[in-house]
Amino acid sequence: MMKIFGKVAAIVAGSALVATAAFAEDRKSYPAPKDHPLSEIISGYEFRTPETRALQDDDFENPAYILLDLGAELWSTADGAAGKSCASCHGDAAESMKGIGASFPKWSKERNKAITVEQQINICREEQMQADTWKWTKDPNMLGMTIFVKNQSRGMPIVLDNSPEMETVRKLGEEVYYTRYGQLDMSCANCHEDYYGNYIRADMLSQGQINGFPTYRLKWNGVGSTHRRFKGCMKNIRANPFKPQGEEFTALEAYMMYRAVGLPIETPSVRN
Amino acid sequence: MAKSKPRVKAPKKASAGDVVTIKTLISHKMETGLRKDKEGKIIPRKIINKFECSFNGASVFSCDILPAVSANPYLEFTMKAVESGEYNFKWTDDDGSIYEKKSKLTVA
Structure with missing residues (x-):
């Protein structure tokens, strides 16, 4: 009995392995x-289901485009005391912002620190x-403008x-990337x-690539920034998240860009 | 989002007899009229209450929209392409304002 069971298990395990390998090659x-x-x-896009990818592939269906339109409107809307x-x-923006989304965070000499697009x-x-x-993470104006700026570097x-x-x-x-944090002690x-x-x-x-951020996330039922996602991950491992746009997350974003080097910008992407 | 911006995706070309898919979306907060603000006062209802699509003046698709429809209403429908012409999409807001968009279709 044990022998037969062992054989069946081996076959099942074998076919599962083949299936995973075939799927991995498609990415x-x-x-x-x-x-x-x-x-x-590999971009996060490749790990998502065909339905989620279809949402991103069609600019009309991509819900983040509502915010992109808002960003485009704000771009030429005067605001503040300077008019x-x-x-x-x-x-x-199609000229001046080209490549910005693909190269930030950058070093600012005047401020003596790294700065993100936001x-x-x-x-x-x-x-x-x-x-x-x-405001940093959920303000539609900030998200719209960030998407609009980064979208100029799409591809x-x-x-x-x-x-x-x-x-x-x-x-x-x-x-930050390799340090284990929180009660679950994970990096x-x-x-x-x-x-x-x-x-x-x-x-x-x-x-965990950030080339599609800010992204429309199905779980959020809305658009969110890179640092909101970082925060979410840290909460999942039951850690105290760092402050959005603080030193640690800005450094992490800069390092994530190194991990994604060569990957095309997809902003605004759709993820789950 | 202050302004409502309509968006339409409709094919520009089709062969006669084809069934074409038209997708429409308007950014709108669709305030139901059931929510209350911090002081407990009811936030007045403000929704898109009617949508109509006409082609060469003849109505193709229209519907009344009620408060249960969520923000940024998205409508998708099909139409049989018979002749060339122009679509006219019309959204009616509770405050009386009308948002319109036009799009052309060439039937070969």
Whole structure:
């Protein structure tokens, strides 16, 4: 009896292995540079179901486009005491913002720290427009503008700011990535490096790439920022999340861009 | 979102006899009139209450929309392409404002 059972189990296990391998081969991957922690770089898109991908593929069905339209409108809307809009300085976003989403976070000499697209938006609002700043993670204006800016780089591969300062920032980001936090004592790598392509309960783990952010997330029933997602992950492992747009998350974002180097920007993407 | 912006995806070309799919979406908060604000006062109802699509002046699809419809109403319907012409999409808001969009179809 035991023998038969063993045989059946072996066959079942064997076919499951074949099925996983066949599915994995279907994923479009990008070659990783030398000394990169991943052997291949895969967008989160490739881990999602055909239904979720279809939502992203059709710009009309993609619910994030409502916010992109809002961002486009805000781009040329004057706000604040200076009476300026984004367009007053930056002109046509299709030209001036091209590549921005694929290269931030960048080092700011004046501020002596790394800044993200969101931080740059609020810096512009405060200093150039003399307008109120927007809230970081859920403000539709902030999300719309970030999507609009990053969308100008859609399809462009991620490139890195190679200044020594950014290297230091990425070092800190790497530390955050590999440090185990919270009651579950887990690091980002425990899921997204060691087990991508496997299920965690009913959810398929991806490499945790951020090339599609801000993203429309089905679970949120709305659009959210990169740092909101970081926060969510940290809550899941029962840790105290860092502050959105704080030093740790900005460094983590910079390091995540290194992990995604070469991957095309998909903003706004649809994820589950 | 202050302004309501209608969006339409309809094919520009079709062969005679084809059934074409038309997708429409309007950004609108669809305030039901049942919610209360922080002071306990009812937030007045403000929804899109009617949608109509006409083709060359003849109605193709229309519907009344009620408060149970969620924000950013999305409607998808089909039409048999017979002749070339112009669609006219019309959304009616509770406050009386009308949002319109036009799109052309060429039947070969």
